Amino acid sequence: MSKVAPTLEDVARVAGVSRATVSRVVNGTRNVDPDIQETVRNAIEQTGYSPNRAARSLVTRRTGTVALVISGAGGGSDVFTDPFFGRVTAGVVDHLRGHSVHPVLMLADSDPARTEVVDFLRQGSADGALLVSTHPDDPLPARLVDAGVPSVLYARPGRPMPISYVDMDHRAGGRMAADHLVASGRYNITTISGPMDVLASQDRHAGFRDAMARHGFPYVPTAEGGFTAESGAAAMHRLLTECPDLDAVFAANDLMAQAAVDVLLEHGLRVPDAVAVVGFDDSAPALACRPQLTTIRQPVEKMAAQMADLLLSDLEKPGQRPRSVIFEPELVVRASA
Template sequence: MHGGGGVTARPAAPTLEAVAREANVSRATVSRVVNGSPKVRPDVVTAVNAAIAKLNYVPNRAARSLASRTTQAIALVVPEDTTRFFGDPYFAAIVQGITRRLDESEYLLNLLISTNDPARKTMRYLRSGVVDGALVVSHHEGDDSLWEAVGAVPMVFGGRPSRETDSEIYVDVDNVEGGMTGTEHLIAINRQRIGTITGPLDMPAGIDRLEGFRQAMERAGRPSDAVETADFTVAGAVAATRRLLTQVPDLDGLFVASDLMATGALSVLRERGRRVPEDVAVVGFDDSPAATSSAIPLTTVHQPSADMGFAMADLLLRVLAGDTTVPRRNIMPTRLVRRASA
């Protein structure tokens, strides 16, 4: 101790090695736990976390980044405008699942929203080394600069990529099967003139749900020509429903490729004096909060959006931890949820 008003030396900050000694494990094991690797046994994770808490160890993110050339950051890339991102409950569910998984790790999430990619910015960002990997949702066929960034960092896609090769890892549902499920329900409840409002046909989800509608109608020997295309927004669905009712005045069944769009369809049916489900039965897709908060609770095809987000993040963390056994194609189940609209 120094006399005469001297300053007491501050104790040295605990090190990774000190945590390893306290937990009786290797330095590499502590590093894996700190970095969120799924390869460490739960009992070892518990012991390491207890040592971290006891020693009040704080990982030095900047030093670790310099040493390992990692950033501990992941980008969520959404090639959409902000109105759609913040207005569609699907995205909220996906982000909820992603953050639930990342909360168990040291990784932070960076959100990149861009329309029609003036985001060559996005490509440059992904290639600049400021993130370790990327999660991509709601991509379109025309997102060319996104595809130029493939290979710059590890990526996991939410939804089947529009340019599917042998290398992309993705999480999706069987949208063809889901489209068939929704349409077959309308056939089963004896609707005679069934139409559909599709999602964008430059997106695999829009294409596949339309294909499911057509397959179900053709199997039943029904015409599959009552089709109008929209863009997964309420406004787009309102315009498409008005066009469809002009084209098919005797419409009595409607499969809509998202719940949010189905709420737009319900508003048009109401303004036209068509009762739901008595005059027109309506089936949506997603089983999002829009399905239960609409004026008439929606019968819908459930997809586990939050679980899909969790799985996307988990797969990317496995890739970043060096796991070479990550499956490329990860398909989750859909099911029909019956409510008042059909």
């Protein structure tokens, strides 16, 4: 700043009242004479005053800031290649606006020694944490609970612990995919799962297999992917080798589904005529894919907003019991199956 920022003191001097009165006007507290309010407001205008955040949080013990932590995602730089994290971010940012709360973005690598995030919160740099943790053995949720930091998780924690979270019924999503493929008359149904050390992948897969079994398909050829396009393509190749006459694939996310479609097309297998493909998430690649993907919608933005909302309410009145909100998936039928 060229000139030093005006303080409460300055405003008080100009308005001819005490600091406390100005403070009360700024914070909209009652018990201040309308005339004086007017005077003070003018003084604020005139001085160009705006309250100092640090001083305020020093006494209120609130920062107006929450940490948005993306945990367990490798080194970092490529995280936002996956549309999922972008959607989470969008949902959170969108909901937080208007509540005058701002998200601080943090990438936490899985190295347990790195205490960056917990430190950040223990320093009182943020009032709470929104944690998108990909691996169930991530130590971060437990640490946050231990530190008594108000937190909300995206996806249930790996071990039961007293913490709020938002999640989706991934099993139901898997079931829907199975039901749809069976109902459309497919017989040689296969699947590309997500990484099996991720709860959501396990659930989607379990739901899918259960439903398949119930439909009379006890064995489902499965190739494990890593939620990336490359891994999806590789998995598709493996499936084609194991099961050359497959006529359907359920991929655990859209990125892999899209890659699978490409591989099938390269093999001269038309989608959906020869092979039906169902994705998961309903994110941008589902629409960009040709044919457009039939997929299981995960309302990521809504879930992220809900996550933010839970945290805000927890900050509003502390000490509430942990809560969870589970969202339902939805089958979106497009061209690929």
